[in-house]
Amino acid sequence: MPPEGRPSVAGLLGLLALRFQLLRETRFGSFGPVLVALAVIWLWFGITEPAFLSPRNIYFLFMQSAVVGTLAVGLTVVLLLGEIDLSAAAMAGVCAALLAVLLLGGMPAPLAILAAIALGVTMGLAQGVMVVFVGIPSFVVTLAGLLGFQGLMLKILGIQGAINMRDPAVRALTTVALPPAWGWGLGIACALAFAAFALHDQMRRRARNLEADSVAALCGRIAFIAILVLAAVGTLNNYRGVPLLVVVLMALTAILGWVTTSTPFGRSLFAVGGNAETARRAGMSVRTVRVAAFGIVGLMAAIGGIVGASRYASVSFNAFAGGPLLLEAIGAAVIGGTSLFGGRGSVWNAILGALVIGSLGNGLDLSGASAADKLMFSGAILLLAAAMDAVSRRGANFTRGGGA
Amino acid sequence: MPSVSNDEEAGRPDVPPHLLATGVNKRFGGVEALCDVTFGVRRGEVMALVGDNGAGKSTLMKIIAGALRADTGSFAIDAEPVQIASPHDASDLGIRIVYQDLALCENLDVSANVALGAEPVKRGWGFLPHFLRPLDDLAMEETARDAIDRLQVRTLHSVRARVGNLSGGQRQAIAIARAVGADSSVVLLDEPTAALGIAQTRQVLDVVKRLRDTDHAVVYISHNLRDVFEVSDRITVLRQGRNVAVYETAQITPDVIVAAVTRGLEEATADAA
Numbered sequence: 001m002p003p004e005g006r007p008s009v010a011g012l013l014g015l016l017a018l019r020f021q022l023l024r025e026t027r028f029g030s031f032g033p034v035l036v037a038l039a040v041i042w043l044w045f046g047i048t049e050p051a052f053l054s055p056r057n058i059y060f061l062f063m064q065s066a067v068v069g070t071l072a073v074g075l076t077v078v079l080l081l082g083e084i085d086l087s088a089a090a091m092a093g094v095c096a097a098l099l100a101v102l103l104l105g106g107m108p109a110p111l112a113i114l115a116a117i118a119l120g121v122t123m124g125l126a127q128g129v130m131v132v133f134v135g136i137p138s139f140v141v142t143l144a145g146l147l148g149f150q151g152l153m154l155k156i157l158g159i160q161g162a163i164n165m166r167d168p169a170v171r172a173l174t175t176v177a178l179p180p181a182w183g184w185g186l187g188i189a190c191a192l193a194f195a196a197f198a199l200h201d202q203m204r205r206r207a208r209n210l211e212a213d214s215v216a217a218l219c220g221r222i223a224f225i226a227i228l229v230l231a232a233v234g235t236l237n238n239y240r241g242v243p244l245l246v247v248v249l250m251a252l253t254a255i256l257g258w259v260t261t262s263t264p265f266g267r268s269l270f271a272v273g274g275n276a277e278t279a280r281r282a283g284m285s286v287r288t289v290r291v292a293a294f295g296i297v298g299l300m301a302a303i304g305g306i307v308g309a310s311r312y313a314s315v316s317f318n319a320f321a322g323g324p325l326l327l328e329a330i331g332a333a334v335i336g337g338t339s340l341f342g343g344r345g346s347v348w349n350a351i352l353g354a355l356v357i358g359s360l361g362n363g364l365d366l367s368g369a370s371a372a373d374k375l376m377f378s379g380a381i382l383l384l385a386a387a388m389d390a391v392s393r394r395g396a397n398f399t400r401g402g403g404a
Numbered sequence: 405m406p407s408v409s410n411d412e413e414a415g416r417p418d419v420p421p422h423l424l425a426t427g428v429n430k431r432f433g434g435v436e437a438l439c440d441v442t443f444g445v446r447r448g449e450v451m452a453l454v455g456d457n458g459a460g461k462s463t464l465m466k467i468i469a470g471a472l473r474a475d476t477g478s479f480a481i482d483a484e485p486v487q488i489a490s491p492h493d494a495s496d497l498g499i500r501i502v503y504q505d506l507a508l509c510e511n512l513d514v515s516a517n518v519a520l521g522a523e524p525v526k527r528g529w530g531f532l533p534h535f536l537r538p539l540d541d542l543a544m545e546e547t548a549r550d551a552i553d554r555l556q557v558r559t560l561h562s563v564r565a566r567v568g569n570l571s572g573g574q575r576q577a578i579a580i581a582r583a584v585g586a587d588s589s590v591v592l593l594d595e596p597t598a599a600l601g602i603a604q605t606r607q608v609l610d611v612v613k614r615l616r617d618t619d620h621a622v623v624y625i626s627h628n629l630r631d632v633f634e635v636s637d638r639i640t641v642l643r644q645g646r647n648v649a650v651y652e653t654a655q656i657t658p659d660v661i662v663a664a665v666t667r668g669l670e671e672a673t674a675d676a677a
Contacts, residue, residue: 210545211564258538264523265535267512271520274509281507282521283492343511 034336034352037385041356045363052363055238062236062246063174065358067092067308071329072336072350073253074300077260077293079333080273082342083138085297087127087145088304088329093320094149095120096305097156099170100163100315109169117302123149124298128291138294150321162316165309173248174311177241186247187233191226198222245307249351252303256296257347269293273342331378332357335385356381420483422447422621423468423499423590428477430463437463438474439645445590445621450612452624452636452653456665459642461625465592468623469501470494481589500583501592508575508582510568514560515541515548517567518582551581554618555611573604577611590621597631609635629658643668 045052071088078085095116102112123145130141157163165171178186198218205212213221236242260266268289271279280286309315319325336353338345360381364374421444430438438460445451455461466472468479470491479486481497488494494501508517516523524544525537548563557577560570567575576596583591593612597605612635615622626632632639633653641648641664648664 204542208542208546210542210549211562259536262538262541263536264525264539267516267520267523267539268535270512270516271509274511275507278507278509278520281491281503284521343509 049366069354070304072332074297076350086142089326090149090321091301092305093153095302096309096315120298120302125295128294176244180237183242449637450622452632452639455642460645498589504594515545515563518548519544573607
């Protein structure tokens with residue numbers, strides 16, 4: 001770095017990289033890159049396609065991103081371990097097919113949903129056992145799962161290849177929207193709860209003389225979340241109200257977010273992903289954690305399957321196992337900033353990543369782009385996200401210096 | 405205080421050891437790794453354990469830490485016979501080991517690393533299974549801050565810094581801070597300065613001295629005799645899996661140790677005479 005008073009371009013860039021790295025180190029700051037990507041995409045399509053930012057389109061954008069987001073949240077949990085699950089979309093397909101067949105056979109919706117979820121968790125755990133106790137790499141186990149579950153889905157669907165979903169309870173998941181007053185109430189309650197938790201934490205930190213954030217950072221964080229939540233509620237209320245699906249997914253993500261960051265189980269996820277041998281020596285049950293992570297993917301895949309069945313009003317092979325769903329979900333997690341090498345990431349970022357992919361598809365559809373353009377744009381965005389991640393980390397290594 | 409207690413102990417070599425291992429034997433297949441080894445360390449002293457590669461230092465260390473089981477051998481803490489059959493046993497007895505390869509998670513912050521594997525959870529969530537109860541972050545940060553203050557690691561300013569961004573010396577200090585909980589009495593350090601530069605080595609040696617000052621029984625394995633002579637009070641020499649001798653560091657020179665390590669006791673005493 002140059003001496004003070006004689007700043008060079010390289011020095012400034014180094015400083016910027018360090019700033020960027022410091023920002024990313026905070027739990028909140030890891031949202032940075034994906035939020036910037038989302039803002040750029042929304043700005044671009046907002047200018048070029050006036051319909052893009054209309055409440056109606058935003059409503060459908062959320063609905064379109066829901067299945068990808070659900071799978072991406074589940075995948076994030078195994079990515080934290082440095083593992084991968086290629087069978088997530090196929091598992092979602094199998095669970096959706098089972099749900100459809102059971103409902104067709106006259107089973108009540110709650111029971112059929114429970115059965116689909118149980119099947120998803122079982123499939124996930126079974127693959128986890130193969131990875132952990134038999135010792136096959138997760139890439140291979142879940143590749144086998146991808147093929148096998150695709151076949152299983154076709155078998156369950158039978159000769160017609162698609163089953164229509166008419167059950168009112170399942171359809172309600174993606175067709176019901178909350179009345180505007182409820183939407184506002186829920187949004188305000190969420191913002192207030194976030195503010196209360198953040199303030200309470202900071203007050204306790206000050207009382208116990210621990211490191212606390214500056215008042216500006218604290219207020220900024222609270223204001224940011226409040227504006228984000230209330231703007232979303234306001235926009236959605238201008239069309240049909242906050243979709244029930246969005247509430248359910250936010251609640252699920254909040255629970256998984258809490259489990260992965262604030263419980264001993266979540267801490268061992270990060271520890272195993274960071275350094276499995278360290279976690280083992282520290283007395284963590286590495287095997288249980290890894291099997292459980294695959295079980296969570298199965299759970300989220302089953303929920304994704306149910307959401308998809310409800311949204312498409314039918315269960316077909318191409319909508320799940322045969323389509324681009326899996327790659328979009330993995331892409332969403334990575335665009336969100338979750339490392340494929342394990343130990344770094346967050347389920348909230350996966351939701352944002354899913355919104356990036358959804359926005360890109362939606363905006364390109366609006367501007368009349370072909371499927372070919374959409375695929376190439378998605379590839380470019382994924383590459384850009386991974387490059388930003390890699391460069392920001394390398395920049396930090398340069399500027400850190402001195403460390404042995 | 406430390407120098408005073410050292411002098412006292414030097415004057416009274418019959419002070420009973422805090423941890424005593426006697427008659428330790430260990431075979432790996434046809435190889436005799438340890439043969440009838442006796443090893444003791446007192447509270448408030450640094451006992452260096454030296455020997456050439458394959459002398460059995462690490463094996464002895466792992467046996468004391470419970471990571472390996474001795475074929476035969478008996479252990480005593482303050483003259484009370486104890487069993488060390490697993491890392492858990494050793495940990496319950498207050499015996500902590502800091503491995504050569506640090507064993508930290510670089511993606512976690514300092515407080516998470518210090519608490520790793522024994523995270524405190526908040527009270528009042530008893531209806532949840534333990535692995536799903538909320539972590540007590542503040543208690544973790546307090547514990548980490550206290551541990552680091554005790555070891556006086558001055559260069560480390562935040563317990564919320566990610567370990568991947570710290571220097572080798574700081575990491576070693578954190579690994580030691582993690583080992584030294586409130587209920588530890590014996591700390592085993594395996595080559596703690598092997599990968600460090602000069603300034604960072606100094607930092608770690610200071611931490612080791614601090615452990616002695618806080619009345620721990622410290623076992624220090626190293627190949628670096630300069631470090632050994634700087635921090636240790638006594639030196640145990642192993643050669644080919646057997647005891648050679650125990651020396652008072654203040655009363656000998658590095659040459660004696662080199663001779664004992666490479667040629668054994670007879671030649672070493674012949675040299676000294």
